[in-house]
Amino acid sequence: MILASPLTPLENVLRSILEWIGPHGAVGLPWGWSIIALTLMVRILLVPLTVKQIHSMQAMQAHMPEMKSIQKRFKDDKQKRNEELMRFYRDNNVNPAAPCLPILFQFPVFIALYLVLKHSNRLIHIGDNVRWLGFVPDITHHANAHWSGYVLLVVYVLSQLASTYFMSATMDKNQRVLMMILPVAFVPVLVKFPVGLVLYWVTTNLWTVGQGVVTRRLVPKKPAAPPKRSSRTPPRNEPPAGDGDGDGDGAEPSPPGQPARPPAAPKRVKRKKKQARR
Amino acid sequence: MILRLPGYLGIGLVYAYRYTFGVLFPGGCKYYPSCSQYAIDSLRRYGLVRGVILAGWRLLRCNPWSKGGVDYAEHQRLFH
Numbered sequence: 001m002i003l004a005s006p007l008t009p010l011e012n013v014l015r016s017i018l019e020w021i022g023p024h025g026a027v028g029l030p031w032g033w034s035i036i037a038l039t040l041m042v043r044i045l046l047v048p049l050t051v052k053q054i055h056s057m058q059a060m061q062a063h064m065p066e067m068k069s070i071q072k073r074f075k076d077d078k079q080k081r082n083e084e085l086m087r088f089y090r091d092n093n094v095n096p097a098a099p100c101l102p103i104l105f106q107f108p109v110f111i112a113l114y115l116v117l118k119h120s121n122r123l124i125h126i127g128d129n130v131r132w133l134g135f136v137p138d139i140t141h142h143a144n145a146h147w148s149g150y151v152l153l154v155v156y157v158l159s160q161l162a163s164t165y166f167m168s169a170t171m172d173k174n175q176r177v178l179m180m181i182l183p184v185a186f187v188p189v190l191v192k193f194p195v196g197l198v199l200y201w202v203t204t205n206l207w208t209v210g211q212g213v214v215t216r217r218l219v220p221k222k223p224a225a226p227p228k229r230s231s232r233t234p235p236r237n238e239p240p241a242g243d244g245d246g247d248g249d250g251a252e253p254s255p256p257g258q259p260a261r262p263p264a265a266p267k268r269v270k271r272k273k274k275q276a277r278r
Numbered sequence: 279m280i281l282r283l284p285g286y287l288g289i290g291l292v293y294a295y296r297y298t299f300g301v302l303f304p305g306g307c308k309y310y311p312s313c314s315q316y317a318i319d320s321l322r323r324y325g326l327v328r329g330v331i332l333a334g335w336r337l338l339r340c341n342p343w344s345k346g347g348v349d350y351a352e353h354q355r356l357f358h
Contacts, residue, residue: 049342083348086310090347097306100313100340106303160302167304182301201302 010112014038015123018116023129031123032132032139035113035196039203042109049102054215060094078172098167110200117194136195143198144191152198153191157184159205166212284326292317292333308346313337319351328357 021027021034029037060067070088074081089095116123120140130138136148143149160183168176190198296314307313316336321329332354340346 052342082310086346086348089308090345093345095308095346097308097346099308099342099344099346100305100337102342103303103305104337107299110303164304168306171306179301179304182297186298186302 007108007112007115010108011115011119014109014112015116017041019123022123030129030132032130032136032196032199035139035199036203038113039200040207042106043204043207046102046105049099050211050215053096053098054218056094057096057215058218059092060089060096063088063092063094096169106204110197113200114193114197117196120194120196132195132199139196139199140194142192143195145195149191149195149198152195152202153187156190156198156202156205157187159202159209163205163208163212166209166215282325285321285324285329288321288326288329289318292321308340308344309336309349310347311350313340316349316351320354323351324357332356 017038018031018034019025021029021037023030023034027034027037067085067088070084071081074084117140130140132139136152137146141149143153161180164176164179164183168179171179292314300314309316311319313333313336317329317333320332320336323329324332332351335356336349
Protein backbone atom coordinates (compact mmCIF):
# COMPACT_ATOMS: atom_id res chain seq x y z
CA MET A 1 0.00 0.00 0.00
CA ILE A 2 2.84 2.37 0.90
CA LEU A 3 4.51 1.51 -2.37
CA ALA A 4 1.32 1.88 -4.37
CA SER A 5 1.34 5.64 -4.90
CA PRO A 6 4.97 6.28 -5.86
CA LEU A 7 4.85 3.33 -8.23
CA THR A 8 1.58 4.28 -9.88
CA PRO A 9 3.31 5.99 -12.85
CA LEU A 10 5.44 2.90 -13.44
CA GLU A 11 2.38 0.71 -13.04
CA ASN A 12 0.65 2.77 -15.73
CA VAL A 13 3.65 2.54 -18.04
CA LEU A 14 3.80 -1.24 -17.64
CA ARG A 15 0.06 -1.49 -18.17
CA SER A 16 0.33 0.49 -21.41
CA ILE A 17 3.20 -1.69 -22.63
CA LEU A 18 1.26 -4.83 -21.71
CA GLU A 19 -1.80 -3.55 -23.53
CA TRP A 20 0.36 -2.76 -26.54
CA ILE A 21 1.79 -6.29 -26.60
CA GLY A 22 -1.48 -7.81 -25.43
CA PRO A 23 -4.29 -9.50 -27.40
CA HIS A 24 -5.99 -6.23 -28.28
CA GLY A 25 -2.86 -4.21 -28.93
CA ALA A 26 -0.45 -3.90 -31.83
CA VAL A 27 1.37 -7.18 -31.22
CA GLY A 28 -1.63 -9.25 -30.26
CA LEU A 29 -0.07 -11.87 -27.99
CA PRO A 30 -2.17 -13.58 -25.32
CA TRP A 31 -1.69 -12.04 -21.84
CA GLY A 32 0.60 -14.79 -20.56
CA TRP A 33 2.99 -14.39 -23.47
CA SER A 34 2.73 -10.60 -23.17
CA ILE A 35 4.07 -10.80 -19.64
CA ILE A 36 6.94 -12.96 -20.82
CA ALA A 37 7.67 -10.52 -23.64
CA LEU A 38 7.61 -7.61 -21.18
CA THR A 39 10.05 -9.46 -18.92
CA LEU A 40 12.37 -10.06 -21.82
CA MET A 41 12.22 -6.37 -22.70
CA VAL A 42 13.24 -5.44 -19.15
CA ARG A 43 16.14 -7.87 -19.25
CA ILE A 44 17.27 -6.76 -22.69
CA LEU A 45 17.44 -3.21 -21.33
CA LEU A 46 19.83 -4.49 -18.67
CA VAL A 47 22.08 -6.39 -21.10
CA PRO A 48 24.58 -3.55 -21.70
CA LEU A 49 25.30 -3.61 -17.98
CA THR A 50 26.01 -7.34 -18.04
CA VAL A 51 28.35 -7.08 -21.01
CA LYS A 52 30.57 -4.93 -18.84
CA GLN A 53 30.54 -7.62 -16.19
CA ILE A 54 31.37 -10.39 -18.66
CA HIS A 55 34.42 -8.40 -19.78
CA SER A 56 35.41 -7.99 -16.18
CA MET A 57 35.10 -11.72 -15.56
CA GLN A 58 37.19 -12.48 -18.64
CA ALA A 59 39.89 -10.13 -17.42
CA MET A 60 39.71 -11.73 -14.00
CA GLN A 61 40.43 -15.17 -15.33
CA ALA A 62 43.98 -14.01 -16.01
CA HIS A 63 44.38 -13.03 -12.35
CA MET A 64 43.18 -16.35 -10.93
CA PRO A 65 46.54 -17.46 -9.46
CA GLU A 66 46.96 -14.26 -7.46
CA MET A 67 43.38 -14.44 -6.22
CA LYS A 68 43.89 -18.02 -5.14
CA SER A 69 47.01 -17.03 -3.25
CA ILE A 70 45.14 -14.22 -1.45
CA GLN A 71 42.39 -16.65 -0.53
CA LYS A 72 44.95 -19.09 0.79
CA ARG A 73 46.88 -16.46 2.70
CA PHE A 74 43.84 -15.16 4.60
CA LYS A 75 42.01 -18.44 4.88
CA ASP A 76 41.07 -17.96 8.53
CA ASP A 77 40.30 -14.25 8.49
CA LYS A 78 37.18 -13.66 6.45
CA GLN A 79 37.19 -9.89 6.81
CA LYS A 80 40.83 -9.48 5.89
CA ARG A 81 40.42 -11.87 2.99
CA ASN A 82 37.47 -9.96 1.57
CA GLU A 83 39.27 -6.66 2.04
CA GLU A 84 42.36 -7.90 0.25
CA LEU A 85 40.34 -9.43 -2.58
CA MET A 86 38.39 -6.21 -3.07
CA ARG A 87 41.58 -4.21 -3.07
CA PHE A 88 43.04 -6.58 -5.59
CA TYR A 89 39.99 -6.28 -7.85
CA ARG A 90 40.15 -2.53 -7.64
CA ASP A 91 43.85 -2.31 -8.37
CA ASN A 92 43.52 -4.59 -11.37
CA ASN A 93 40.26 -3.09 -12.54
CA VAL A 94 38.40 -6.41 -12.45
CA ASN A 95 35.38 -7.24 -10.36
CA PRO A 96 33.46 -10.47 -10.64
CA ALA A 97 30.54 -9.33 -8.50
CA ALA A 98 27.41 -7.83 -9.95
CA PRO A 99 26.82 -4.26 -8.81
CA CYS A 100 23.77 -3.66 -6.61
CA LEU A 101 22.15 -0.86 -8.57
CA PRO A 102 20.94 -2.82 -11.63
CA ILE A 103 19.58 -5.54 -9.36
CA LEU A 104 17.72 -2.91 -7.37
CA PHE A 105 16.32 -1.57 -10.63
CA GLN A 106 14.28 -4.76 -10.96
CA PHE A 107 12.29 -4.31 -7.72
CA PRO A 108 10.11 -1.39 -8.80
CA VAL A 109 9.39 -3.19 -12.07
CA PHE A 110 8.47 -6.33 -10.18
CA ILE A 111 6.22 -4.54 -7.68
CA ALA A 112 4.61 -2.46 -10.41
CA LEU A 113 3.87 -5.62 -12.38
CA TYR A 114 2.36 -7.10 -9.23
CA LEU A 115 0.12 -4.03 -9.01
CA VAL A 116 -0.81 -4.29 -12.70
CA LEU A 117 -1.91 -7.90 -12.19
CA LYS A 118 -3.64 -7.08 -8.92
CA HIS A 119 -5.62 -4.36 -10.67
CA SER A 120 -6.02 -6.55 -13.74
CA ASN A 121 -9.59 -5.35 -14.19
CA ARG A 122 -8.10 -2.05 -15.35
CA LEU A 123 -6.45 -3.76 -18.32
CA ILE A 124 -8.61 -3.50 -21.42
CA HIS A 125 -10.53 -6.67 -22.26
CA ILE A 126 -8.68 -8.68 -19.65
CA GLY A 127 -11.47 -11.27 -19.80
CA ASP A 128 -10.16 -12.98 -22.95
CA ASN A 129 -6.87 -14.62 -23.66
CA VAL A 130 -5.96 -15.13 -20.01
CA ARG A 131 -5.14 -18.80 -20.59
CA TRP A 132 -1.53 -19.76 -21.02
CA LEU A 133 -0.06 -22.77 -22.79
CA GLY A 134 -3.42 -24.51 -22.55
CA PHE A 135 -3.03 -25.63 -18.94
CA VAL A 136 -3.18 -22.36 -16.98
CA PRO A 137 -6.81 -21.22 -16.92
CA ASP A 138 -6.24 -17.61 -15.80
CA ILE A 139 -2.92 -15.84 -15.27
CA THR A 140 -4.51 -13.20 -13.04
CA HIS A 141 -5.63 -15.81 -10.47
CA HIS A 142 -3.56 -16.76 -7.45
CA ALA A 143 -1.12 -19.58 -7.97
CA ASN A 144 -3.02 -21.81 -5.54
CA ALA A 145 -6.32 -21.47 -7.42
CA HIS A 146 -5.53 -24.30 -9.84
CA TRP A 147 -3.10 -27.22 -9.96
CA SER A 148 -1.26 -25.54 -12.83
CA GLY A 149 -0.16 -22.85 -10.37
CA TYR A 150 1.68 -25.47 -8.33
CA VAL A 151 3.36 -26.80 -11.47
CA LEU A 152 4.56 -23.29 -12.23
CA LEU A 153 5.77 -22.87 -8.65
CA VAL A 154 7.88 -26.00 -8.99
CA VAL A 155 9.34 -24.61 -12.21
CA TYR A 156 9.87 -21.32 -10.41
CA VAL A 157 11.79 -22.96 -7.53
CA LEU A 158 14.00 -24.85 -9.97
CA SER A 159 14.68 -21.72 -12.02
CA GLN A 160 15.39 -19.77 -8.84
CA LEU A 161 17.90 -22.37 -7.65
CA ALA A 162 19.61 -22.32 -11.02
CA SER A 163 19.80 -18.54 -11.21
CA THR A 164 21.05 -18.27 -7.62
CA TYR A 165 23.72 -20.79 -8.51
CA PHE A 166 25.02 -18.47 -11.20
CA MET A 167 24.52 -15.19 -9.36
CA SER A 168 26.06 -16.22 -6.06
CA ALA A 169 29.40 -17.42 -7.45
CA THR A 170 31.25 -14.70 -5.55
CA MET A 171 29.62 -15.45 -2.20
CA ASP A 172 30.73 -17.49 0.76
CA LYS A 173 29.71 -21.11 0.82
CA ASN A 174 27.35 -20.74 3.81
CA GLN A 175 25.72 -17.67 2.36
CA ARG A 176 25.30 -19.48 -0.92
CA VAL A 177 23.56 -22.45 0.69
CA LEU A 178 21.25 -20.08 2.57
CA MET A 179 20.42 -18.26 -0.66
CA MET A 180 19.52 -21.56 -2.28
CA ILE A 181 17.33 -22.79 0.59
CA LEU A 182 15.36 -19.63 1.32
CA PRO A 183 13.41 -19.46 -1.97
CA VAL A 184 11.85 -22.82 -1.13
CA ALA A 185 10.75 -21.42 2.22
CA PHE A 186 8.98 -18.63 0.37
CA VAL A 187 6.66 -20.90 -1.59
CA PRO A 188 3.81 -20.69 1.01
CA VAL A 189 3.84 -16.91 0.47
CA LEU A 190 4.15 -17.13 -3.29
CA VAL A 191 0.99 -19.24 -3.69
CA LYS A 192 -0.93 -16.03 -3.02
CA PHE A 193 0.75 -14.27 -5.94
CA PRO A 194 -0.90 -14.02 -9.35
CA VAL A 195 0.25 -16.67 -11.83
CA GLY A 196 1.37 -13.90 -14.20
CA LEU A 197 3.91 -12.75 -11.65
CA VAL A 198 5.27 -16.28 -11.32
CA LEU A 199 5.62 -16.24 -15.11
CA TYR A 200 7.63 -13.03 -14.85
CA TRP A 201 9.82 -14.62 -12.22
CA VAL A 202 10.45 -17.83 -14.11
CA THR A 203 11.29 -15.87 -17.25
CA THR A 204 13.70 -13.52 -15.52
CA ASN A 205 15.38 -16.44 -13.73
CA LEU A 206 15.77 -18.41 -16.92
CA TRP A 207 17.25 -15.32 -18.57
CA THR A 208 19.75 -15.09 -15.72
CA VAL A 209 20.64 -18.76 -16.17
CA GLY A 210 21.06 -18.28 -19.92
CA GLN A 211 23.26 -15.29 -19.31
CA GLY A 212 25.28 -17.26 -16.79
CA VAL A 213 25.79 -20.09 -19.25
CA VAL A 214 26.84 -17.67 -21.99
CA THR A 215 29.20 -15.91 -19.59
CA ARG A 216 30.83 -19.18 -18.56
CA ARG A 217 31.24 -20.13 -22.19
CA LEU A 218 32.87 -16.82 -22.97
CA VAL A 219 35.09 -16.63 -19.93
CA PRO A 220 37.38 -19.70 -20.27
CA LYS A 221 37.94 -18.89 -23.93
CA LYS A 222 39.79 -15.68 -23.28
CA PRO A 223 42.82 -16.89 -21.32
CA ALA A 224 43.30 -19.67 -23.86
CA ALA A 225 45.06 -17.03 -25.92
CA PRO A 226 48.70 -16.63 -24.91
CA PRO A 227 49.11 -13.86 -22.34
CA LYS A 228 51.33 -11.79 -24.61
CA ARG A 229 48.47 -11.26 -27.01
CA SER A 230 46.05 -9.94 -24.41
CA SER A 231 45.22 -6.68 -26.10
CA ARG A 232 42.29 -6.16 -23.76
CA THR A 233 44.50 -5.61 -20.75
CA PRO A 234 46.79 -2.61 -20.88
CA PRO A 235 50.34 -3.38 -19.74
CA ARG A 236 49.99 -1.52 -16.44
CA ASN A 237 47.25 -3.93 -15.39
CA GLU A 238 49.50 -6.93 -15.60
CA PRO A 239 49.99 -8.80 -12.36
CA PRO A 240 52.88 -7.28 -10.42
CA ALA A 241 54.31 -10.47 -8.95
CA GLY A 242 53.34 -13.91 -7.78
CA ASP A 243 52.24 -12.78 -4.34
CA GLY A 244 49.53 -10.55 -5.76
CA ASP A 245 50.17 -7.63 -3.44
CA GLY A 246 48.15 -4.77 -4.86
CA ASP A 247 50.50 -2.01 -3.73
CA GLY A 248 53.70 -3.59 -4.98
CA ASP A 249 53.46 -2.16 -8.45
CA GLY A 250 57.18 -2.47 -8.95
CA ALA A 251 56.90 -4.49 -12.12
CA GLU A 252 59.66 -3.43 -14.46
CA PRO A 253 58.45 -2.38 -17.89
CA SER A 254 59.09 -5.52 -19.89
CA PRO A 255 58.74 -5.64 -23.66
CA PRO A 256 55.23 -6.59 -24.72
CA GLY A 257 56.36 -9.78 -26.37
CA GLN A 258 57.68 -11.27 -23.13
CA PRO A 259 55.18 -13.24 -21.12
CA ALA A 260 57.85 -14.62 -18.76
CA ARG A 261 55.96 -14.22 -15.50
CA PRO A 262 55.61 -16.70 -12.68
CA PRO A 263 51.77 -16.84 -12.71
CA ALA A 264 51.86 -18.02 -16.30
CA ALA A 265 52.53 -21.62 -15.35
CA PRO A 266 49.71 -22.15 -12.82
CA LYS A 267 47.39 -20.30 -15.18
CA ARG A 268 47.94 -22.88 -17.86
CA VAL A 269 47.26 -25.69 -15.42
CA LYS A 270 44.00 -24.04 -14.41
CA ARG A 271 42.99 -23.74 -18.02
CA LYS A 272 43.60 -27.38 -18.71
CA LYS A 273 41.43 -28.34 -15.78
CA LYS A 274 38.63 -26.12 -17.02
CA GLN A 275 38.78 -27.63 -20.46
CA ALA A 276 38.87 -31.14 -19.10
CA ARG A 277 35.72 -30.50 -17.15
CA ARG A 278 33.87 -29.23 -20.15
CA MET B 279 17.73 5.32 23.13
CA ILE B 280 14.48 6.78 21.77
CA LEU B 281 16.45 9.03 19.43
CA ARG B 282 18.12 5.94 17.99
CA LEU B 283 14.83 4.18 17.35
CA PRO B 284 14.32 5.41 13.76
CA GLY B 285 17.80 4.16 12.89
CA TYR B 286 16.97 0.73 14.30
CA LEU B 287 13.78 0.75 12.28
CA GLY B 288 15.87 1.33 9.17
CA ILE B 289 18.18 -1.52 10.14
CA GLY B 290 15.14 -3.75 10.55
CA LEU B 291 14.03 -2.82 7.04
CA VAL B 292 17.45 -3.65 5.62
CA TYR B 293 17.34 -7.08 7.27
CA ALA B 294 13.81 -7.59 5.96
CA TYR B 295 15.07 -6.75 2.49
CA ARG B 296 18.01 -9.13 2.86
CA TYR B 297 15.89 -12.15 3.61
CA THR B 298 13.14 -11.45 1.10
CA PHE B 299 14.10 -9.55 -2.05
CA GLY B 300 17.78 -10.07 -1.45
CA VAL B 301 17.19 -13.80 -1.71
CA LEU B 302 14.71 -13.66 -4.56
CA PHE B 303 16.93 -11.39 -6.64
CA PRO B 304 20.40 -12.63 -5.77
CA GLY B 305 23.53 -10.76 -6.62
CA GLY B 306 26.87 -9.88 -5.18
CA CYS B 307 28.28 -6.49 -4.42
CA LYS B 308 31.31 -4.75 -5.88
CA TYR B 309 32.24 -3.37 -2.52
CA TYR B 310 33.29 -4.74 0.83
CA PRO B 311 31.30 -4.55 3.06
CA SER B 312 28.30 -5.14 0.80
CA CYS B 313 25.75 -2.38 0.21
CA SER B 314 23.27 -3.84 2.69
CA GLN B 315 25.95 -4.21 5.36
CA TYR B 316 27.07 -0.65 4.64
CA ALA B 317 23.48 0.52 5.10
CA ILE B 318 23.23 -1.30 8.45
CA ASP B 319 26.56 0.13 9.64
CA SER B 320 25.75 3.68 8.58
CA LEU B 321 22.25 3.56 10.08
CA ARG B 322 23.65 2.27 13.35
CA ARG B 323 26.37 4.87 13.45
CA TYR B 324 24.77 7.97 11.98
CA GLY B 325 21.02 7.50 12.57
CA LEU B 326 18.16 7.27 10.11
CA VAL B 327 18.49 10.44 8.01
CA ARG B 328 22.24 10.50 7.52
CA GLY B 329 22.33 6.70 7.33
CA VAL B 330 19.80 6.64 4.51
CA ILE B 331 21.71 9.35 2.61
CA LEU B 332 24.99 7.46 3.01
CA ALA B 333 23.43 4.14 1.99
CA GLY B 334 21.72 5.76 -1.00
CA TRP B 335 24.98 7.34 -2.13
CA ARG B 336 26.70 3.98 -1.78
CA LEU B 337 24.03 2.26 -3.88
CA LEU B 338 24.48 4.85 -6.61
CA ARG B 339 28.20 4.18 -6.56
CA CYS B 340 27.61 0.43 -6.82
CA ASN B 341 26.97 0.69 -10.57
CA PRO B 342 28.54 -1.13 -13.52
CA TRP B 343 30.98 1.71 -14.20
CA SER B 344 32.47 1.97 -10.73
CA LYS B 345 35.51 0.03 -9.62
CA GLY B 346 34.24 -1.21 -6.28
CA GLY B 347 36.68 -1.78 -3.45
CA VAL B 348 36.91 -1.58 0.30
CA ASP B 349 34.59 1.06 1.72
CA TYR B 350 33.51 1.16 5.36
CA ALA B 351 30.67 3.36 6.60
CA GLU B 352 32.89 4.92 9.26
CA HIS B 353 35.29 6.15 6.58
CA GLN B 354 32.63 8.31 4.94
CA ARG B 355 33.44 11.97 4.31
CA LEU B 356 29.94 13.36 3.80
CA PHE B 357 29.22 14.07 7.48
CA HIS B 358 31.52 14.98 10.33
